[in-house]
Amino acid sequence: MNPTPDLHPTLPPGRTLASFAGLAQALKGWWPPYVFAVAMNVVSLCAATAAAALGALAVSTAVVGGDRDPSLHAIALLVAVGVVARGLSGWLESWVSHDLSFRMMARVRIWIFGALARAAPSVTARRRTGDLTTTAMTDAEALEIFYAHSSLYIVSAFVTTPVLIAATAVVSPSAAWAVTPVLLVAAGFSLAMRGAARRDGAEIRALIAAIGAEVDENIGAVREIVGYSMVEERLRRLSALDDALARVQSRNARRAGVESAAAGVVSVLATLVAAWVGVTQVNSSTLDPVFLPVLITLAGASSSAIVQWIGVTRHYGTTGEAARRIDEILSAPPPVDRSGTAVAPAGATAGVAAVGVSHSWPGVTADHPVTPALVNVDVEIAPGEHVALAGRSGAGKSTLGALVARFMDPDSGHLTVDGVGLTALSPRALTETVCLVPQEVHLFQESVRDNLRIATDRSPTDADLWEALETAHAAEIVRRMPDGLDTVIGERGDTLSGGERQRLALARAVLHGSRVLILDETVSQLDVVAERDVRDSLTRGTGDRTTIVIAHRLSTLLAADRIIVLDAGRVVGQGDHAALMRDCRQYADLVGPQLRALAPAAARHTGGEPRR
Incomplete structure (x- = not known):
């Protein structure tokens, strides 16, 4: 019994x-x-x-x-x-x-x-x-x-x-x-x-x-x-x-x-x-x-x-x-009320909107005041748009990503997916709609196959798994493993490099098939060329999926359709790289050092002098 x-x-x-x-x-x-x-x-x-x-x-x-x-x-x-x-x-x-x-x-x-x-x-x-x-x-x-x-x-x-x-x-x-x-x-x-x-x-x-x-x-x-x-x-x-x-x-x-x-x-x-x-x-x-x-x-x-x-x-x-x-x-209270029953509107992609969103992390006391993570943020991301969130560490980028994934609810304001409030969605509808891949990914001490299959309640074929691995540029990594898909990964993926772990995590997210994909510094451990290859492959493999990328690296920001700049929890600029360099001081201060660091190196390899 x-x-x-x-x-x-x-x-x-x-x-x-x-x-x-x-x-x-x-x-x-x-x-x-x-x-x-x-x-x-x-x-x-x-x-x-x-x-x-x-x-x-x-x-x-x-x-x-x-x-x-x-x-x-x-x-x-x-x-x-x-x-x-x-x-x-x-x-x-x-x-x-x-x-x-x-x-x-x-x-x-x-x-x-x-x-x-x-x-x-x-x-x-x-x-x-x-x-x-x-x-x-x-x-x-x-x-x-x-x-x-x-x-x-x-x-x-x-x-x-x-x-x-x-x-x-x-x-x-x-x-x-x-x-x-x-x-x-x-x-x-x-x-x-x-x-x-x-x-x-x-x-x-x-x-x-x-x-x-x-x-x-x-x-x-x-x-x-x-x-x-x-x-x-x-x-x-x-x-x-x-x-x-x-x-x-x-x-x-x-x-x-x-x-x-x-x-x-x-x-x-x-x-x-x-x-x-x-x-x-x-x-x-x-x-x-x-x-x-x-x-x-x-x-x-x-x-x-x-x-x-x-x-x-x-x-x-x-x-x-x-x-x-x-x-x-x-008795620990859940961070969010998961009693919603709504189903997200059908479609291959989805738009995301944040209206008047403010949020502070718990544990703040009067003796230790902390600046709120987000303050009255208004953001609208169109279906299928590829958006990058830029800003210094602590600007609120990861907090906004966590709110969209509904790891917690904002103190004020609301977020929607295709006009449906996140709080109204059922837990299953939310996970099917939004997927967040963190910078520090967790891989279980299981086979590559099992680590990928947790992303879906379907029964994916080997062809499905290899397709996801190809999209994340991880297929060659797995082919080099002694048992391929059946190779057991060490605890927390310790037998892999940081970049290899990130690629497997991306393959898992691709297999998940959510309509909104949030990447929190997910390619930070790849070199620029590998990042470009993975990014291009993801764009081809995920079709019109809405993508929100949290990044500091200039190459990642340049690849976005639109860059949203956060500073001290507030949206201080939106647009493409050129417009933000011209109109947004915070963005110019953020990427300026990267541009200045690249210029001498480029000059040395081209034989020219950097422009002053």
Whole structure:
């Protein structure tokens, strides 16, 4: 039984995954095996107690009545049944509960991935990759203690403890009343330790996440670390985190040890209290001496469920903090409302318009004011037009591209595609209409074929893949690979050069077939000739597709039908290169250094002198 999980849990306010409300969400469709696991744990505890109590009864009966007492055979048989029931039920509980917990962990990881997809790119920009990896893996694993153990034992304690107290009361009501306060004090002590457990757990999970993030960053930057002789410094940083984690874990272990010791004391104390009451009753002839060992055994076992619960609740802090970190991701608001249902107008291309668009990146405070990324931007791009966005770094070019791709919505103003507001489009319609290829592309550690096929939900043929590769001038690169389309690319495309990664990303975008293509410095790692060849091929291969290119390079700007110049988030000029050189100071300042750098080189190769 493997029901399709919800991609997002619905929890009451103030509840986390490490609560019974969170458990109910994780258990959707799996309640029968959970109830079965609880029942098996109850049977296991009761069977163990029954076997021990009956064994005690057999011994006392033999001592008082002799080994020929006819009831001994029946008691011995019941003891054997209890032992078998204890072993079988314990095995079934362990098997079913762990199988269930691993299924629920998989569900939680699906929730995390779904939340990251919904909240991207904002949530991934605010947290380190290693931190998010820790949450998805080790924090999700920490919940296994709650799902497979704590929750089961809490429920079992509520069921089993009254049953065992009732069994004790059958032999001696007075002993049952005397033992009950001991059990309540034990439960209260464990609850009182939760504050310290929570503090330790928060520090432990935070340090584990920091170590994970540090290791992930070190692996990704190993060339820089070695090249700039930073090995010792990075080792010191990692060692400091390890030392801090060891200190907190040691403190947490001491507290957990105190709780474990308390659990042992509870069991002994319950036994001593019952023994004192039982001996008193035997002396007053209100209890048959044969049942004194039974009473002591039952009273000692009455704490077994609570002791079992204390054994797992000492992990409450780390489990609770892991759940809080996961909840932080699950509750992250999506950057845009994706409830639109409109379909973009049909056609091979589309026009784009921005009207009064302003936007600031989140996280800006009064103490750290930042100039808005875009201010009252009005832009209209005709269907099939090839437009370049020019401007210095931080001018707002990439922000405008991200808004058109709807990675976020503007603070004010609106954007449309063929007159349809981006907010009205369904998520599928938007991705079919607009495709953004970033400067830093991501290639998966899969084959070239698989890296290309993610661009479409169709089943492209090899001919389709080669056509896209030809358009992006990447076909020759793939042909040189040992297995062609089936060659597995290294993680993040590390086996390829920057230019090769960019060409494969362009081929993927071509295969995607969107009507509006946004290229954010996508050919920045190609030389000028290769860039021209790719650009010309893209123009031929994409037909009338609207293209928005974000670029600094002069050759890219010159190839555009129109250049839009941004400065400090405002549109300060539009037109072709010649007009902007004449009428737009910001554009002249931007490309002037490139022109001046090219002039002497051209003069040296032509034998002429640069004009002053």
